[in-house]
Amino acid sequence: MAELEVEIVAADHFVWSGAASKVNARTSDGEIGVLPGHSPVLAVLAAGELSIEPVEGSRFTLQADGGFFSVDKDRVVIVADNAKLDDTVTAGNR
């Protein structure tokens, strides 16, 4: 229960996947932070920034203009329309 298994996909391509210790996202109601052991959630994303703290490496953010994400037994699936990695993150350590 130490880490989250994160998977980020956009409509026509795979964006990122890997282990993370924390995920921050903006939903239509407000900010939500997901730590390991979070209860299952299915939420609609609002346009804005997502930030992910990977287990290895430094925190990175990405822009999404809508989508949804689900949390289920430490597995986080973020489905974003037009997700763009902000900085030059070493994309995808699958």
Added chain:
Amino acid sequence: MGAQIRVYRQKISSTSSMRKIFKAMELIATSRIGKARSRVAASAPYANAITRAVSAVSSQSEIDHPLTTEPEQIRRSAVLVMTSDRGLAGSYSASVLKQAEQLVELLREEGKEVKMYLSGRKAQAYFDFRSREYAKVWTGGTDNPEFSVAQEIGKALLEDFSTAYEDGGVDEIHVVFTQFKSMVVQEPTVIRLLPLEVVEEEVTDQAELLPLYEYEPEPEQVLDALLPRYIESRIFAALLQAAASELAARQRAMKSAGDNASELIKKYTRLRNNARQAEITQELTEIVGGADALSAS
């Protein structure tokens, strides 16, 4: 006699220049198929995630969402047909259109009105030539579809779906496209896009069991946001499959056209040699005959 040789020579040179074109088109199609197939694969994670989420929401919460409930009476159906923009792909567009015609006939027999939506110039030409009506058409880039086109199609279809029958709306939506099964097998397929069919099934495997999600904001809103995306992703997946099938069909058609051209060139070369030989023989006979006649006199 000389004229015949010239005709064969012309035929040989025109056939070999056509063969060059066929070969080039075959190579282009071959190189694009790989990319089209990897795009089909790349869209899979998105589609899977959405399908899982949609089934989670619709199986757990007792919501009667208009997109998932079967209307009492289906009076008008929409049919979206996906063909190619360009020809030279064998029977690709023709077989999709044939499948669509069968579907339309079936729907008419059931007493439903049919509203057509087309993708690809070939479908547009087919309907225009027969002066038949269609509601909307999208052309351009059928061999390399963009997600924005899928969004546009999805939006148009959803809008019609949510309009009442009396105002020209539709009660169900079918899609006819070509499924890419392998490099050699592509099948024209019909799927019903809307309303979604909710299938009840018992899950025995614990891992497959969907967790009890909390919803944010409310299940209804989540479903509202999810379903259009689900539709778009289904349409996009169909477009990508159709593109891969189109390229595979084109490659096959061009290959057999090139083979036929080679065959023809071989045949004409034989005929040309024959004609040349006949001409030489005739010339010789004439000379020998002439000499004979001179010495006899």
